[in-house]
Amino acid sequence: MSEKTEKTEPRLSVFKTYKLYVGGKFPRSESGRVYEVTDSKGKWLANAPQSSRKDARDAVVAARKAFGGWSGATAYNRGQVLYRVAEMLEGRREQFVREVADAEGLSKSKAAAVVDAAIDRWVWYAGWTDKIAQVIGGANPVAGPFFNLSSPEPTGVVAVVAPQESSFLGLVSVLAPVIATGNTAVVIASEKAPLPALSLAEVLATSDVPGGVVNVLSGRTAELAAPLAAHQDVNAIDLAGADEALAKELEIAAADNLKRVLRPQPVDYFGTPGTERLTAFLETKTVWHPTGSLGASGSSY
Amino acid sequence: MPTTAPTAHALSDVTASDSTLRRFLHGLPGVDAVGLEARAASLGTRSIKTTAKAYAIDLAISMVDLTTLEGADTPGKVRALGAKAVHPDPTDRTTPATAAVCVYPDMVAAAKEAVAGSSVKVASVATAFPAGRAALDVKLADVRDAVAAGADEIDMVIDRGAFLAGKYLKVYDEIVAVKQACGDSARLKVIFETGELSTYDNIRRASWLGMIAGADFIKTSTGKVAVNATPANTLLMLEAVRDFRAQTGVQIGVKPAGGIRTSKDAIKFLVLVNETAGEDWLDNHWFRFGASSLLNDLLMQRQKLATGRYSGPDYVTVD
Numbered sequence: 001m002s003e004k005t006e007k008t009e010p011r012l013s014v015f016k017t018y019k020l021y022v023g024g025k026f027p028r029s030e031s032g033r034v035y036e037v038t039d040s041k042g043k044w045l046a047n048a049p050q051s052s053r054k055d056a057r058d059a060v061v062a063a064r065k066a067f068g069g070w071s072g073a074t075a076y077n078r079g080q081v082l083y084r085v086a087e088m089l090e091g092r093r094e095q096f097v098r099e100v101a102d103a104e105g106l107s108k109s110k111a112a113a114v115v116d117a118a119i120d121r122w123v124w125y126a127g128w129t130d131k132i133a134q135v136i137g138g139a140n141p142v143a144g145p146f147f148n149l150s151s152p153e154p155t156g157v158v159a160v161v162a163p164q165e166s167s168f169l170g171l172v173s174v175l176a177p178v179i180a181t182g183n184t185a186v187v188i189a190s191e192k193a194p195l196p197a198l199s200l201a202e203v204l205a206t207s208d209v210p211g212g213v214v215n216v217l218s219g220r221t222a223e224l225a226a227p228l229a230a231h232q233d234v235n236a237i238d239l240a241g242a243d244e245a246l247a248k249e250l251e252i253a254a255a256d257n258l259k260r261v262l263r264p265q266p267v268d269y270f271g272t273p274g275t276e277r278l279t280a281f282l283e284t285k286t287v288w289h290p291t292g293s294l295g296a297s298g299s300s301y
Numbered sequence: 302m303p304t305t306a307p308t309a310h311a312l313s314d315v316t317a318s319d320s321t322l323r324r325f326l327h328g329l330p331g332v333d334a335v336g337l338e339a340r341a342a343s344l345g346t347r348s349i350k351t352t353a354k355a356y357a358i359d360l361a362i363s364m365v366d367l368t369t370l371e372g373a374d375t376p377g378k379v380r381a382l383g384a385k386a387v388h389p390d391p392t393d394r395t396t397p398a399t400a401a402v403c404v405y406p407d408m409v410a411a412a413k414e415a416v417a418g419s420s421v422k423v424a425s426v427a428t429a430f431p432a433g434r435a436a437l438d439v440k441l442a443d444v445r446d447a448v449a450a451g452a453d454e455i456d457m458v459i460d461r462g463a464f465l466a467g468k469y470l471k472v473y474d475e476i477v478a479v480k481q482a483c484g485d486s487a488r489l490k491v492i493f494e495t496g497e498l499s500t501y502d503n504i505r506r507a508s509w510l511g512m513i514a515g516a517d518f519i520k521t522s523t524g525k526v527a528v529n530a531t532p533a534n535t536l537l538m539l540e541a542v543r544d545f546r547a548q549t550g551v552q553i554g555v556k557p558a559g560g561i562r563t564s565k566d567a568i569k570f571l572v573l574v575n576e577t578a579g580e581d582w583l584d585n586h587w588f589r590f591g592a593s594s595l596l597n598d599l600l601m602q603r604q605k606l607a608t609g610r611y612s613g614p615d616y617v618t619v620d
Contacts, residue, residue: 001306057611060611060613064613064614153493227610227611230608230609230610230611231613232604232610232611232612232615232616233611233612233613233614233615234613256610
């Protein structure tokens with residue numbers, strides 16, 4: 001064979017098998033199903049796993065298992081881990097720009113702006129982990145000789161219905177605040193554009209985020225959200241990516257074990273988010289402690 | 302139902318001396334380890350759904366020996382366990398009671414009180430559980446204590462050291478003595494600690510040794526070592542009780558213990574029972590699970606079937 005023909009011979013494509021991310025592992029769907037993911041013009045991109053309710057159940061078990069360690073980690077440590085996610089994303093920027101451009105039909109430069117904003121969003125929330133307690137907690141003046149202190153604590157396992165349109169920046173904007181405060185998450189990726197979410201899972205797996213803290217499922221949003229909303233071991237649900245009819249149905253199902261529900265609302269994901277999503281999945285613990293000022297010595301402490 | 306009364310059956314002559322016993326046990330066919338594990342694995346792939354699953358879950362609950370064998374056991378904890386055994390799910394009174402609670406001998410009285418008036422039995426481990434490293438007199442005193450306190454079932458451990466050293470008659474004599482100490486009032490479960498017996502051949506020999514010596518139940522393990530009940534060693538013991546009944550007409554129970562934590566696992570064991578020993582063993586008189594956390598998973602699965610929603614650990618007791 002001459003050197004010339006060798007050069008022109010086309011290389012066999014190596015396609016990526018997209019998989020779920022559950023408990024730090026990358027399983028296929030228990031159901032064995034996949035569905036076709038196309039770009040905005042209808043061209044085939046890849047097959048994504050179509051998860052079943054059993055995958056959702058497994059993801060909740062993994063998230064519950066990870067909750068103790070993650071919520072018990074120091075806020076400072078969580079901040080470092082989230083910052084590490086941004087670092088890892090930076091290294092795979094090109095890949096995410098391509099995936100976001102394909103998924104959302106954006107030009108390369110617009111997609112790059114989206115990815116940059118998403119990376120910055122991780123850094124932003126990484127900074128918040130050890131500051132949120134000072135902002136929304138604190139000492140309360142009470143009518144008695146007590147120290148009265150309020151401190152925010154994570155709600156628990158949060159099901160996140162990721163935004164449908166903004167498949168990457170939107171996803172990061174709803175996911176990062178959930179885990180920044182110490183919750184663990186089960187994410188249902190955008191139904192039409194799940195690939196950026198599934199690739200984000202690969203980043204999370206290599207950036208010190210303990211397995212199970214984030215679990216990513218792809219598939220039919222309605223099919224996966226229903227069992228999660230009714231699941232007795234899920235403590236909260238973020239309905240960002242549910243349409244009006246689905247959101248109503250899920251909210252009813254979620255009422256059964258008094259889940260915290262964050263209703264869908266119009267959001268500009270490019271804007272600075274504020275602390276709303278951080279506080280949505282926090283509980284306030286208040287402790288009373290005698291000051292000791294009743295003592296005979298007269299000391300107020 | 303065949304009885305388990307010790308009878309002078311066809312195998313009585315093999316225990317005439319150490320050498321006849323050894324000849325008999327070593328004459329048992331060798332175990333095909335690969336085939337055994339493949340068989341156990343293939344039976345584990347059965348899909349049990351809907352009504353069959355509901356039946357299996359209730360059956361499994363009724364077969365649980367709810368166990369607490371910790372140094373930190375208190376009478377209060379035993380009472381709580383007893384209450385849970387009688388009404389595993391207080392929110393749903395159709396839930397069957399478990400078969401028994403399983404405790405250390407000094408907790409038998411507390412357990413007996415806790416399950417009084419119900420069908421739940423009290424099982425007690427004895428004979429210097431879990432190591433079994435004590436003089437025979439001490440072991441027998443342990444058993445008599447438990448029986449006197451009202452234990453319905455005694456879970457003894459065999460002397461693995463003697464077994465592995467090939468002193469089969471010593472092991473046999475000990476089981477016979479313990480059986481005698483149990484008298485007519487208590488059923489005897491014999492624990493082999495399969496994780497310490499090293500080979501499948503040894504598990505088969507131990508099973509036959511235990512059955513010949515008059516065990517009412519043969520039990521895999523104490524739950525205190527690294528390898529406990531596995532589908533393969535339980536399958537092997539189920540084959541042994543099946544063959545033993547075919548040969549002598551005496552039916553003997555099986556109890557896998559330790560490491561069975563999910564409903565899925567429990568249902569796999571029930572499939573093994575049905576396919577190996579047969580339907581006669583699908584009853585808590587003949588098959589038990591030695592477990593503690595398994596019951597919570599069974600209850601959560603039961604709640605899921607009843608409500609259609611996945612349940613969570615917040616809806617079962619913490620024990």
